[in-house]
Amino acid sequence: MAHTLPSGDQASDQDKWDSGGLECNGQLLIEIVMRNRLTALVVDGDTTCWVLEQELLHSYGVQTLGVDNSRDAVDLIASDAEFNLIIIENILPVLNGLEVTRQIREIGVRCKMLEVTACSGESERQAFLATGVDVFIEKPLDPDHPKGTRWAVSEDPF
Amino acid sequence: MELVQIQRRLVDYTKSLFMEGFLDAQFLQLQQLQDDSNPDFVFEVVSLFFEDSEKLLNELTIALDQPNVDFKKLDSHVHQLKGSSSSIGAQRVKNACIAFRNYCDVQNIEGCLTCLQQVKQECYLVKNKFETLFRLEQQIMASGGSVPTIELGF
Numbered sequence: 001m002a003h004t005l006p007s008g009d010q011a012s013d014q015d016k017w018d019s020g021g022l023e024c025n026g027q028l029l030i031e032i033v034m035r036n037r038l039t040a041l042v043v044d045g046d047t048t049c050w051v052l053e054q055e056l057l058h059s060y061g062v063q064t065l066g067v068d069n070s071r072d073a074v075d076l077i078a079s080d081a082e083f084n085l086i087i088i089e090n091i092l093p094v095l096n097g098l099e100v101t102r103q104i105r106e107i108g109v110r111c112k113m114l115e116v117t118a119c120s121g122e123s124e125r126q127a128f129l130a131t132g133v134d135v136f137i138e139k140p141l142d143p144d145h146p147k148g149t150r151w152a153v154s155e156d157p158f
Numbered sequence: 159m160e161l162v163q164i165q166r167r168l169v170d171y172t173k174s175l176f177m178e179g180f181l182d183a184q185f186l187q188l189q190q191l192q193d194d195s196n197p198d199f200v201f202e203v204v205s206l207f208f209e210d211s212e213k214l215l216n217e218l219t220i221a222l223d224q225p226n227v228d229f230k231k232l233d234s235h236v237h238q239l240k241g242s243s244s245s246i247g248a249q250r251v252k253n254a255c256i257a258f259r260n261y262c263d264v265q266n267i268e269g270c271l272t273c274l275q276q277v278k279q280e281c282y283l284v285k286n287k288f289e290t291l292f293r294l295e296q297q298i299m300a301s302g303g304s305v306p307t308i309e310l311g312f
Binding site: 045046047048049051052055056059089090091117118119139140141142143 | 207234
């Protein structure tokens with residue numbers, strides 16, 4: 001599945017982004033997302049957070065799939081489901097987030113992974129970064145994080 | 159009461175919740191996700207939170223009642239509660255959870271029991287606050303008005 005931006009637009013999107021203000025970037029982001037139909041997997045055992053994280057992504061036009069436990073997450077990835085972004089909480093039923101991240105990376109998935117957790121200690125942060133998440137965030141998930149990541153993801157060639 | 163008066167009351171009430179530390183900026187983010195295609199989003203997420211938190215508080219009570227307290231289990235429940243409360247902007251609940259986790263770390267049962275009471279209290283208080291908030295919003299909608307948005311510049 002190709003997710004590249006048409007090459008003609010690439011430079012101008014970057015310029016638009018750099019010179020645009022917040023409103024402009026939000027609009028541009030939505031355009032890019034709609035063009036590329038980006039998808040995200042949200043893995044969080046807590047229903048409130050799960051709903052919120054998905055809604056946040058929806059507001060940027062990202063299609064999401066949510067699972068509330070590690071086993072489903074790993075099974076999904078192992079069955080070749082492709083996502084542009086994975087958001088994962090640390091404390092999950094079955095395996096913890098760190099272990100799931102390790103397994104997902106071992107399967108060979110290279111998309112952006114965001115670790116979102118209620119408690120962030122330095123050692124936790126280091127452990128996650130070492131396992132292969134791209135960004136480590138303490139809850140609550142504020143809109144700027146997925147925004148910045150969405151942009152980065154849409155630039156990645158697939 | 160006149161529509162304008164109810165709207166004024168809602169704005170003042172919401173501001174007081176921020177002043178008293180019941181809510182933080184995250185709540186505004188939540189409100190921003192609500193729109194015409196999702197008109198009851200805030201109400202739904204807040205309701206979800208209280209359903210979940212009730213279960214978590216029960217689990218915590220049971221866990222602390224055991225002869226051999228499983229601190230890891232305790233910690234993971236508090237972790238979850240901290241995450242969800244911070245996600246809806248329930249600041250005082252979140253802070254109570256932070257204190258709770260510190261006692262879990264040092265395996266202090268008395269401290270944990272006190273914190274559990276504290277967390278329960280904060281959940282109860284903020285639940286009442288939300289109920290008042292939603293009631294005011296409903297009154298406004300019923301009078302044909304629109305709910306005023308709060309700016310965080312006060």
